[in-house]
Amino acid sequence: MYLVADIIVEICAAKSCKLCTQYCPEANTILYSEEMGKDQGFKYGSAYVAVDRCKGCAQCVWVCDNMAKNNAIKMIMIDQLPKAALTDNITYGEKSTTAVLASPVVG
């Protein structure tokens, strides 16, 4: 098992500064959805992690905690994520993954 970054939509969507996206060393890994979060009544969209590309460095956690001062990112064990969070289910065309994320399928 290994750690990957997980962005808490409720906390991110309150600020949504996109800083983590600009500092993650890996390309195409922290993505941004204009819709995610809005469907829960938040003003902005949210960042989210394409976890199969994440190398677990936790740089985004440092950026969100210290630069954005928002503490919206946590490292979690990959098996604690809903299966639907894997990139396979995320295409750049349909970024609103909130619906699929609501049904964890790990087991």
Next chain:
Amino acid sequence: MSLDYVKFSNGFEKFMPKEYRDMVEHGPFGKKVTVSQMGNFKEVLEEHPMCAGCAMTLFIRLAMIAFPNPEDTITVGTAGCGRLAISQAAIPFVYGNYGDQNGVASGLSRGLRLRFGDKPKDVVVMAGDGGTADIGFQQVLHSWFRKERFTTIMLDNEVYGNTGGQESGMTNRGAVLKMAPLGKKFEKMDMLQMAKVAGCAYVATVVPNNPRRVESVIKKAVLIAREVGSTYIQAYTSCNIEYAIPTDKVMEDAKTVENDRYQFTEYVSDEAKQYLTERYGYKEFLPKPAAPAAAIPGKA
């Protein structure tokens, strides 16, 4: 080397992998993308085996976003960590023997000019500090003296990272590394000064903890190299393995080093200033309107 190579061949669309479809449909080719749009488009860089948290990886990622015309760009690299990522992008990559990157790029950039005339085809060299300042030193300096029109970027992690931690000319005096256990006895080489003496039209230092600055520096360097002459960027891209920086402290280290010995510096020749202003509408080199006639030259 044209937008045609990022299209689907008729009938093949449904068989293409997702990454390729994303590239065609949401990639940066033929559009102008910026660092502030990151996370909203498919980047040309794909997955690669560089270490987790490596600042060099982040720098390469930002540089590729900053290329003014990625569809008309060729990168040239050499042995060292960076090529592990640079080669995994939807941008043609040329890889030669260790240290010959600026020789290869000289021929390539001349050949492209013969073949394509005035249509800009950008050549960008990205190599480590060992590849640039030690093994490739002679070819680097000569390409600058010849005013070859391409961009040289040094990925300066101040060590030979790919081979386990030998000192390079760019390592700081006193640094103790796995394969320099007594500490380095000589000063870090002043490649910036050498670039100026050799006649580079643009010379800048940058650290990846300021993505917008990386973007602006790369854009200027690539544009100036189209017509004016050689351009050189020296980027601090720490090796978290050889310098034992915890991965979640890599940006903190970048900030400390930036304040300490890697402050942003930028030299732009007068000809390059004029070129950027007239050709690409840059405003920053225009004389300040209200200021008493003291003009810009001393600025850089």
